[in-house]
Amino acid sequence: MKKTVTTLADGRELIYYDARDDAVRDAVDMRPLDPVSSSSEIRYDALLGDSVVIASHRQGRTYHPPADACPLCPSRDGLRSEIPASDYEVAVFENRFPSLAGDSGRCEVVCFTSDHEASFADLTPAQARLVLDAWTDRTAELAERPGVEQVYCFENRGAEIGVTLGHPHGQIYAFPYTTPRTALMRRRAAEHRTRTGRNLFDDVVERERTDAVRVVLESEHWIAFVPYAAHWPYEVHLYPTRRVPDLRVLDEPARTEFPQIYLELLRRFDRLFGPAEPPTPYIAAWHQAPFTGEDREEFGMHLELFTVRRASGKLKYLAGTESGMGAFMNDVPPEAAAERLREVASK
Structure with missing residues (x-):
């Protein structure tokens, strides 16, 4: 480069x-x-x-x-x-x-x-x-x-x-500060470590891999799944199989494999609602560890990909519960979302 x-x-x-x-x-x-x-x-x-x-x-x-x-x-x-x-x-x-x-x-x-x-x-x-x-x-x-x-x-x-x-x-x-969502994940990870002696991110990934029903894609170096408590109708979290705090630490095998995995996920998102629908709107967000704190190695870098479209011609709006109270209500069961994302795999 x-x-x-x-x-x-x-x-x-x-x-x-x-x-x-x-x-x-x-x-x-x-x-x-x-x-x-x-x-x-x-x-x-x-x-x-x-x-x-x-x-x-x-x-x-x-x-x-x-x-x-x-x-x-x-x-x-x-x-x-x-x-x-x-x-x-x-x-x-x-x-x-x-x-x-x-x-x-x-x-x-x-x-x-x-x-x-x-x-x-x-x-x-x-x-x-x-x-x-x-x-x-x-x-x-x-x-x-x-x-x-x-x-x-x-x-x-x-x-x-x-x-x-x-x-x-x-x-x-x-x-210039740690964003609220990241700060919350750090607190939850610290609590999990104190309570169990294990890493929270590792345990989340292992639970999804063991359950398997919400796994969308898995390769040697990446795993993609719909989270157990997904906030959005179609939401996928993509993790490297070897935990790292940020992109700088991602090893070459994972970097080499990333394009195929990520491009396949995006193409499946575009096939979710059929060819008559416009391209699927989405947010793709890299969650990386803050640069300070002794616990930064505890953080599991990952990408969260989700869409506000819940069905053909229908959007999920952040209504009174979500916008006013931060209490999410999801119309699509995560297991059904994962099944649909497996159905639209590239042939």
């Missing part, structure tokens, strides 16, 4: 990732951009113990542009985008409208491919591996930045999720 670091016209960082070592990335951003002016304020919720980011400058961010004005496509005659090159493999740049900025962290955009009409599921295994390498490199680099506590790589796909740019892309957030 070749990594080329450059800057955009307003001083933001842009990084190209190429599979070929002889790739040349020397295009210059010619846009007359003003310096980025953004500020984020982190406020503490005393009742819940959560941190909330206030980022008012994001009100003016790009919203559903037409395809011929997509800011994530390569630049060409008539279009000066965030990517000055006329083509690219994987590109990462600082978000122009970040939720986290300055001392409050950093937000990056990850463009998976230059093809506007593609999706992650359309990538080749080699392309998917390059994205994995980019996620890993960004995790490693952001981990060294002062004040960064946790790195979160994720993809939102589909208008139903709230995506405002149709180009296949994801994001990376470098948080």
Whole structure:
């Protein structure tokens, strides 16, 4: 993999990732951009113990542009985008409208491919591996930045999720604090260790492997299953079979096998509701250990993939119980979801 670091016209960082070592990335951003002016304020919720980011400058961010004005496509005659090159493999740049900025962290955009009409599921295994390498490199680099506590790589796909740019892309957030969901998992893992002497993540994976009814895919280095208490209609957790705290520690055999496993999961998601349905909206989220704390080796890095679509033409909305109380109600039994995900396997 070749990594080329450059800057955009307003001083933001842009990084190209190429599979070929002889790739040349020397295009210059010619846009007359003003310096980025953004500020984020982190406020503490005393009742819940959560941190909330206030980022008012994001009100003016790009919203559903037409395809011929997509800011994530390569630049060409008539279009000066965030990517000055006329083509690219994987590109990462600082978000122009970040939720986290300055001392409050950093937000990056990850463009998976230059093809506007593609999706992650359309990538080749080699392309998917390059994205994995980019996620890993960004995790490693952001981990060294002062004040960064946790790195979160994720993809939102589909208008139903709230995506405002149709180009296949994801994001990376470098948080200056441990996110509430991760903090809760750490507490539960510590309690489990005290009570049983065992690792919580290992026990969860082993229970699913032994039960088997909710396992969707299993290979030598990965296992994917619908969790016993799934929150979402179709939700899959993907774990490496050897527990690691973050992407930096993932070994080469697991890295090599990841593209085939992950691409198959995404393609099954797109087949869940039949060919007449639009592509399945989803969130794919890497859960990595925070960078501080003696217990970080206890954390089991994994990817959580889920959709808000519960049936053909029907969405699961976060209604009063979920949004108001954080109490989830799931219409699809996890065992039925796992069975359906096995039924739509690639032939």
